Amino acid sequence: MVISAAKHVVLGNGDRHIQATIDGEELAVPLDPENRHYAEIMRQVEAGELTIQEAD
Amino acid sequence: MSKARELAELGAVYDSGALSNRNLLINGAMQVNQRGTQTVNASATTGYGPDRFRLNAGGGIDNFVGTIAQDSDVPSGSGFSNSLKITTTTAENAISAGEYIYLHQTIEAQNLQQLAYGTSSAKKVTLSFWVKSTITGTFAVGLYKPDSTSQIHNKTYTINSASTWEYKTITYEANTLSGGAIANDNGAGIEVAWHLAVGSTYKGTDTSSGWANYAAATWGTGQGTDAVITTTNATFQITGVQLELGTEATPFEHRSFGQELALCQRYYQDNDASTMGIGSAYAANAWNYKRVIQFGIMRATPSVAYDNGTAGTWQSGSSDYGVGPKTSAFSHLYSKSSGAILDIYIGTGGIQFRLDAEL
Numbered sequence: 001m002v003i004s005a006a007k008h009v010v011l012g013n014g015d016r017h018i019q020a021t022i023d024g025e026e027l028a029v030p031l032d033p034e035n036r037h038y039a040e041i042m043r044q045v046e047a048g049e050l051t052i053q054e055a056d
Numbered sequence: 057m058s059k060a061r062e063l064a065e066l067g068a069v070y071d072s073g074a075l076s077n078r079n080l081l082i083n084g085a086m087q088v089n090q091r092g093t094q095t096v097n098a099s100a101t102t103g104y105g106p107d108r109f110r111l112n113a114g115g116g117i118d119n120f121v122g123t124i125a126q127d128s129d130v131p132s133g134s135g136f137s138n139s140l141k142i143t144t145t146t147a148e149n150a151i152s153a154g155e156y157i158y159l160h161q162t163i164e165a166q167n168l169q170q171l172a173y174g175t176s177s178a179k180k181v182t183l184s185f186w187v188k189s190t191i192t193g194t195f196a197v198g199l200y201k202p203d204s205t206s207q208i209h210n211k212t213y214t215i216n217s218a219s220t221w222e223y224k225t226i227t228y229e230a231n232t233l234s235g236g237a238i239a240n241d242n243g244a245g246i247e248v249a250w251h252l253a254v255g256s257t258y259k260g261t262d263t264s265s266g267w268a269n270y271a272a273a274t275w276g277t278g279q280g281t282d283a284v285i286t287t288t289n290a291t292f293q294i295t296g297v298q299l300e301l302g303t304e305a306t307p308f309e310h311r312s313f314g315q316e317l318a319l320c321q322r323y324y325q326d327n328d329a330s331t332m333g334i335g336s337a338y339a340a341n342a343w344n345y346k347r348v349i350q351f352g353i354m355r356a357t358p359s360v361a362y363d364n365g366t367a368g369t370w371q372s373g374s375s376d377y378g379v380g381p382k383t384s385a386f387s388h389l390y391s392k393s394s395g396a397i398l399d400i401y402i403g404t405g406g407i408q409f410r411l412d413a414e415l
Contacts, residue, residue: 001102009380011390012343017380023100027359027412030381034242034356036414 121146139295165245174236184305194280205235
């Protein structure tokens with residue numbers, strides 16, 4: 001799984017997700033450990049391979 | 057197969073407790089294909105063809121470009137209409153130590169409790185499938201269990217004739233090991249992996265006689281050829297894939313398209329809301345949310361993507377918009393209006409939502 005960009009998004013109701021480009025597809029990824037994309041994002045973050053940009 | 061033999065096999069299946077819903081795998085006849093053809097290469101290392109079957113490339117695969125797709129070529133007289141086809145359009149020059157490519161389907165853990173893994177009552181399972189490839193040789197196909205203690209059990213099969221459909225059956229031993237339990241939850245239970253290329257790091261420790269604790273050297277042991285991946289225009293096809301309790305491979309359990317689609321939609325949905333229009337008069341500078349079409353409860357909160365239709369558009373007054381995951385039951389379109397009070401409008405070109413809760 002190639003993750004080429006990741007950025008936090010915070011909505012007006014407080015909902016949060018990560019907007020990420022994964023294997024060439026732009027995805028809104030939930031902060032859910034059971035979600036495979038989120039699990040891989042966090043694995044790469046912990047391995048120092050990926051940085052998630054802060055929300056605007 | 058004679059009637060007497062079929063009845064004997066059904067008897068064995070009855071002993072294993074499954075006369076219906078025998079197939080632990082979903083979409084084994086490759087009927088459902090929501091995503092269409094996908095390409096796997098160095099910049100997109102995973103891809104789906106028919107639903108629930110994913111091609112994974114790892115360890116620094118760099119030259120390889122391949123497609124995974126639904127195909128209409130099937131074993132003659134088998135009753136199947138579709139197969140899964142992997143085509144190597146650009147070959148990997150060579151498989152280095154850390155590289156690997158495999159096709160797999162991961163089964164949800166709570167659907168595998170009847171295997172009683174990790175106990176003295178654990179059950180054997182049998183995998184059966186049709187396979188056809190331009191490459192002959194020995195291939196590894198294994199069961200990998202990530203829950204509790206990661207464990208694995210690999211076997212091999214041989215493709216004897218190039219470009220010819222062959223039927224294979226493989227029985228796997230019961231997992232009675234300590235740490236063999238599969239959690240009763242919505243996580244990954246067992247990954248069925250058809251290996252296509254295995255670097256030396258992932259070969260060496262044989263698990264063909266039974267389950268063993270996972271180590272890198274157990275992953276693809278038994279794989280005799282990487283040529284599907286190292287040969288331009290090589291192909292690999294499978295269909296009629298069934299994993300069932302017991303030591304006998306029974307005839308493939310055909311399910312209706314609707315049944316298979318519903319099973320697949322727990323993990324992935326491609327919902328085309330073409331010609332849908334959404335309009336909303338709301339206060340300026342306010343957030344607004346609209347529910348995305350979704351069928352049933354998904355396995356987990358999905359990742360969400362969307363494509364505007366050709367005539368679809370986001371209202372220019374919206375300064376912040378997109379699609380966001382919420383729960384396993386629904387996701388939403390969101391927008392924040394700026395000045396204008398009409399926030400979202402999707403034109404007649406429509407919008408296509410993709411929701412992914414795959415394992």
